[in-house]
Amino acid sequence: MGGTAVVVGGGIGGLAAAIGLHRIGWQVTxxxxxxxxxxxxxxxxxxxNGLRALDELGVGAAVRAASRGQYDGGTRTPDGRWLARLDGAALEAAVGTPITGIPRATLHRLLREALPADRxxxxxxADDVRQDGPARARVVCGGTVLDADLVVAADGIGSRVRSGLFPAHPGPVHSGSTVLRAITEHPVDLRTDFELTWGRGAEFGHIAFADGRAEWHAVLTLPARTRFADPLAELRRRFHGWHEPxxxxxxxxxxxxxLHHDVDELRTPLPAFTAGRIALLGDAAHAMTPNLGQGACQALEDAVTLAAALAAAPTVEAALARYDAERRPRSRSVARAARQAGRMGHQLAHPLAVALRNTAMRLTPSRAAVRVLLRHHAWIPPRLG
Structure with a gap:
């Protein structure tokens, strides 16, 4: 089955969806x-799971070549003591690949390069997205009208398409946290590939890149729309005395x-990821907190699942029903786990609760931590051909 599709949104999920549709012979814009x-x-x-999805989209090798595997690291306290060490080699042995770190800009470029430039x-x-009869959908962009067999809404957590399809849904809510992040200007001498450090009501983490630079993030428990006149100076003040690096x-x-963004999520699950010939994908469908690092991976899973369903099903309607049935339970489970991880991580502030959590983490064998990750990482994509 082939057809025409319009993807609304050119982020990671939207580009991945377009690549998947292009690979199964659809005309995509x-x-x-x-x-x-x-x-x-x-x-x-x-x-x-995200890397396997990228493999199925034909860009996995290029992404791996530009990434750095996360073999050594774990979770620490602000004074530098280890709470847990994750054995990246053991995880790689279990699922066939390590977790990898890559600049978003690099991933985005590699996805764009996998599509014809004129797509x-x-x-x-997209000023208006609607069903146009029983077998067509329509996207209005200014004075241009794009008719298609399918519209994929990958327009992010603030999705206007989702709001139009499900006006009664409450939409995104603030998780209670805000995140500041950046990539270092130059390489930094790091002893580990990745780390998280949990303090009371705050988290600091980093991932190392192949070129020696690093991405760091700071998560603070703060009300929505809290902003600082000098964010970097504020972080230096708050994290003064925390361990190197x-x-x-x-x-x-x-x-x-x-960069400074509030951490919002779709806490109320959607009743469906599809409506007529319109499919929601990525954050538009299931925006989750970043505590498991699964947001982009779930969008990549969406993209491959959607393309595979369209390649195999006799009709678009049957394919979208399959996509909805496969993706909603999976993404809802991951979102729920991510929310719980945040509550047990940086959001803990009471000294007794923090002490109990820290003790439990120190007593947990690393192989048990690997088993927890396998619940989310051990996803096998459907084949696109």
Whole structure:
């Protein structure tokens, strides 16, 4: 089965969906509101499930070549003591690949390069998306009308398409946290590939890149829309006295490189990921907190599952029913686990609760931690051909 599709949103999920559809023979157009894709963003960790999805999309090898495997690291306290060490080699042996770290800009570029250049329309806002009869969907972009057999809404957590399809849904809510992140300006001397450090109501973490630079993030338990006049100075104040390499990472960062976003989520699950000939994908369907590093991986799973369903099913309707049935339970389970991880991680602030958690983590064997990760990482993608 072939057809025409319009993908609304040119982020990781939207580009992955377009690649999948292109690989199964569909004519795809991606419309992206931003006039220029300037590759903004920090870094990302890709687990085995996301990498397997990228393999099926034909870009896994290129992503691996540009990534750095996370073999050594774990979770620490602000004074530097280890709470848990994760054996990346053991995880690799279990699922066939290590978790890898890559700049978002690099991942985004590699995805764009996998599509014909004329398939991506930038500076093009989807003003209206609707079902147009029983077998067509329509996207209106200014004075241009794009008719298609399928519309994929990958327009992010604030999805206008989702709001139009499900007006009674409460939409995204604040998780109670805000995140600041950046990539260092130059390489930093790091002893580990990745780390998380949990303090009371705060988290600091880093992932190392292949070129020696690193992405760091700071998660703070704060009300929505809290902002700082000088974010980097604020972080230096808050994390003063925390163990190395936290001071070194902040010192290697330009103030203008710091990104600041509230952590929102779709806490109320959607009743469906599809409506007529329109499918929701990625954050538009299941925005989750980043505590398991699964947001992008789940979007990549969505993309491959959707393409495989369309390749195998006799009709678009049957394919979308299969996509919805496979993706909603899976993404809901991962989102629930991510939310719980945040509550047991940086959001803990009471000294007794923190002490109990720390003791439990120190007593947990590393192989048990690997088993927990396998629940999310051991996903096998459907084949696209």
């Amino acid at each position: 991606v419309v992206e509101r931003a006039p220029v894709l300037d590759d903004a963003g920090a870094g990302i960790s890709l687990a085995a 991506l329309l930038t500076g093009t806002a 936290i001071p070194a990472l902040l010192a290697a960062t330009r103030p203008e490189a710091v």
